[in-house]
Amino acid sequence: MTDHLTPEEIEQHADGEAESAEHLRECAVCANAVLSAMQMKRALRAMPRFAPPAGLRARVLAAPPARRSHVAWWLAAAAVLALAIGGVALLRARDAAAGQLVDLHTTILASANPVDVLSTDRHTVKPWFEGRLPFAVDVPDLALPFHLIGGRVIYWRGQPGAYLLIGKGAHRISLFVFASDAVPRAIASHAGMSVVVWRAHGLAYVAVADVPADDLQPLRQAFARD
C-alpha cells in the first residue's frame, strides 16, 4: 500500500485542492480523515451567517467624506499641507504648528509601529514615560468612547514630548503632550483635521484627529482634571 497522506494532503483533498490519490481508495484511515475534514467544512458552511444590520448598506452607499479616518486621506491631506507649508510663507506660526502636528499625526499613524508602549492600561503607559521625558505625564482613566492604545516619545521643534494614541471608535486621536512653553496658545484646525490645544498641570496638550473638535472636549476634560 502507498504511504499515508500527510495532514496537509488530507486537508487539500477535503478542500478539493488535490489531485485524486490512489492511496485514498485503499486506505480507510486516510479516507476517513478526509471525510472528517469535509464534514467540518460542511458544518461550517451550514452555520447561520452574520447578517448586516438594516441600514448599513445605505450608510456604506452614502458614504463619502463624512468619515475621514483614512490613511490615504491623511496622506493626501499631509501632502497638501506639506506643499502649502513649504511653498507659502504667508502661513502664520500657529498654522505652521497645526500643519506640523497634523503631519506628525499622519506619519505616526501610517507607521508600522505607531506606538512603542502598546497598552490599554494607563498604569502601564504612565510609568513607561518615566525617565524618558523631563516631565511626568498624567494619563487619566478614559471613559468610553475613548480608549487608550499606547504611547511613545516624540520630538517636535527640538522638544521632547509624549505621544498618546487614543481610539474613539474607528477613529484615531493623537495627543501630544509638551512642556507648556513649547506650544503656541492656539492652533487652528487644519484641512478638516481638528486640532485642539489646552493647558493643564503646566503642560500643553494638543489633540489631533479627524473628528469634530467638539468630540474632543471630553478628552480635554479628562486630561485637564486633577
Add this chain to the structure above:
Amino acid sequence: MTRDSADPRAAFEELALPLFEPLYNYARWLTHDPIEAEDLVQETYLKGLRGFGSFAPGTNFRAWMYRILRNTFLTSRSGLRAVPPVSIDEDPDAYEQISVAETPESLFFARVDSETLRSSIEALPLTFREVLVLSDVENMSYREIAETLSIPIGTVTSRLVRARQKVRNTLRGER
C-alpha cells in the same frame, strides 16, 4: 474587467456591493463585535473606493477587498490585541501531534450544533480563525486565501491543518 474611467465610483460599487454581506460576515468573525464590524465594513468601503485607482484590473477584487478589511482590522485596537507577538507558523513545538492513525468518528460534525461549532471557532487564535473562515465559510480557494492574507499557499495549508485540528480537539473535549 473594464473600468469606466468617467465614473470610478459606479465601477467600484458594481464590483464591491455584491461583497457587502460576505465582508460583514467576515468582519464579525474577526471582531466578535457587531458595532466594530459595522465600522470596519464602512471603513473598508471608503478605503476601497479611495484606493480603487490602485486596484489592478484583472486581479482578484474579492481578495483585494478582504485584504483592505483585514488590514484595517489589524491596525484597530482589537486587531492589535489579536495579533500574536511571535509568528505561530515558525514555532515547531506549537505543531500539535497529528496522526492519521487517529480515527475521526464518522458523522461527527453532523451531531455538533451550530452554536458549539461557532464558539469553538471563535476561541481560535486569529491566525487560525481567519484561515478557516475564509476557506470554509467564505469558500475561498487556497490561492485566494494566500492572496488575501499575503502568505504562501503552503502556509495556508498548514494553518488549515492546525485550525481544523484545534476545532476537533475542542469539540471532543466538550462532549
